[in-house]
Amino acid sequence: MTRSPHPLRVFLVCTGVGIMNRGLETFARNCFDHLQDLDGLDLHLFKGAGEDSEREHCLWTIPRTSPLAERIGRGIRRNGYVVEQLSSVLPLVPWIRRLRPQVIFYSDSNLGFQLYYWRKWIGVPYHLLFSNGAPIGPNFPRTDFVHQVTPYFRDLALGAGEPQQRQFMVPYGIDVPLGEPSYDPHQRQERRKKLHLPGDRPIVLSVGAIDPQSHKRMDYLINEIAQLPEPRPFLVLLGHMPPGSEIHIQQAQEQLGETGFTARSVPSDQVLDYYQAADLFALASLQEGFGRVYLEALSQGLPCFVHDHPVMRYVLGDQGYYGDFSQPGAIAQQLPELLRQPLSPETMAQRRQSIRDRFSWPVLGPKYLEMFQACCQLNS
Numbered sequence: 001m002t003r004s005p006h007p008l009r010v011f012l013v014c015t016g017v018g019i020m021n022r023g024l025e026t027f028a029r030n031c032f033d034h035l036q037d038l039d040g041l042d043l044h045l046f047k048g049a050g051e052d053s054e055r056e057h058c059l060w061t062i063p064r065t066s067p068l069a070e071r072i073g074r075g076i077r078r079n080g081y082v083v084e085q086l087s088s089v090l091p092l093v094p095w096i097r098r099l100r101p102q103v104i105f106y107s108d109s110n111l112g113f114q115l116y117y118w119r120k121w122i123g124v125p126y127h128l129l130f131s132n133g134a135p136i137g138p139n140f141p142r143t144d145f146v147h148q149v150t151p152y153f154r155d156l157a158l159g160a161g162e163p164q165q166r167q168f169m170v171p172y173g174i175d176v177p178l179g180e181p182s183y184d185p186h187q188r189q190e191r192r193k194k195l196h197l198p199g200d201r202p203i204v205l206s207v208g209a210i211d212p213q214s215h216k217r218m219d220y221l222i223n224e225i226a227q228l229p230e231p232r233p234f235l236v237l238l239g240h241m242p243p244g245s246e247i248h249i250q251q252a253q254e255q256l257g258e259t260g261f262t263a264r265s266v267p268s269d270q271v272l273d274y275y276q277a278a279d280l281f282a283l284a285s286l287q288e289g290f291g292r293v294y295l296e297a298l299s300q301g302l303p304c305f306v307h308d309h310p311v312m313r314y315v316l317g318d319q320g321y322y323g324d325f326s327q328p329g330a331i332a333q334q335l336p337e338l339l340r341q342p343l344s345p346e347t348m349a350q351r352r353q354s355i356r357d358r359f360s361w362p363v364l365g366p367k368y369l370e371m372f373q374a375c376c377q378l379n380s
Contacts, residue, residue, distance in 0.1 A: 007042040010372050011101040011126075013111060015061050015088045018049030021240075021268045023292050024107045024133060027172050031368070032056070034173065034361035041369055044099065046092060048084065057095065062087040085110035089118070096124050103372050105147070107131040116142045127375040133172065135289040138162050145375050149290045152310040165378055168371045171315075173364040174295040176356045181301030181348040182276055191277040197262070202233040202339045205278035205302070207271065207293045208285070210237050210245045210263055217284035217325070218248050224284075224331035226255035233339060235261040238274055275300040280339060282306070284325050291315055299355045301348025305331065305338055319354050 014028035032045040036055060044055045052058055061084050062069045069080035069087075076083075085108050092115075096104075104126050106112050112130050119126070130143040135153050138160040140146050145166050148154035154169045182188075192199045204225065208216035218237055225235050235256060237248070241263065252261045266274075275281070281297035282305040288294075294315050297304050306312045307325035321338055323330040357363070 017047035
């Protein structure tokens with residue numbers, strides 16, 4: 001492909017790439033991988049760890065996971081995550097002055113605040129585009145534009161008085177596999193053996209932080225599964241387990257027993273095996289900024305059982321199953337019936353196709369380019 005002679009230069013900055021695997025880091029990694037060769041776009045990824053390449057650069061930073069970040073954080077009454085963001089600003093400045101990006105695209109608000117305050121000193125008239133996938137706000141006084149990933153949060157911003165021309169609504173993209181999801185029951189059993197999961201009962205999978213401080217509400221899901229009569233479905237909790245996660249582990253041990261669940265943290269490239277071994281995906285969050293795990297589950301053909309909220313309705317559409325998870329018993333009442341609905345090649349293929357049609361990078365790539373271009377045109 002012949003690239004445009006004057007492509008738009010965009011910096012995608014996410015220092016957590018190479019350090020963490022939250023949704024923000026996964027999005028940044030995926031976004032760069034799929035948009036870097038888009039004609040008309042000169043995209044550079046700035047990350048916290050990993051290999052350098054022509055358009056992929058490691059910034060010196062104090063990783064949020066390091067003891068030094070914790071010590072500095074205590075001294076300034078902030079956490080290690082903020083320390084990581086603040087420490088990355090000065091190493092980024094020479095790159096900005098050298099390559100002069102038109103747009104800086106970022107998800108970490110503390111980094112964006114610094115780039116906003118120091119823009120005149122840096123001396124490059126870049127446009128700041130904040131990707132609000134976490135989400136925060138409104139209002140958004142310390143950025144130029146806001147990338148909203150669902151209509152719900154865009155409408156909240158507009159309702160709070162944010163100018164419409166500063167808000168862009170483009171959903172997160174996902175790498176949708178070619179072909180149709182794997183249906184073969186024999187292969188499903190083999191995956192379970194490989195993962196040391198039971199082969200004689202349904203498996204409910206939940207992917208998210210196993211953390212009492214998290215909005216993922218794993219404790220609610222454990223309690224709901226525990227209300228079901230024996231033999232219960234086997235519960236797989238998959239996600240980051242920070243200090244404090246042992247509270248959830250102990251709860252599951254007491255309510256489900258040692259043979260009724262597993263809680264694990266695995267590398268991102270191994271999560272696919274768990275989707276392909278499960279019978280149903282459930283997440284107890286009452287609200288999500290977007291929920292890329294929903295896309296991952298649907299793209300593998302899994303039924304998804306979630307709280308009835310506008311964000312979940314937008315992402316899953318008519319392919320999701322909904323309940324009022326703010327109420328006790330919501331999962332326990334509906335889950336047995338959902339598990340009685342067998343997986344079929346047709347329904348699994350339909351779920352994947354729904355994601356391909358709406359959220360695949362070939363569909364969304366041109367919309368991201370249009371968003372970057374509009375930032376420059378509106379501020380010109």
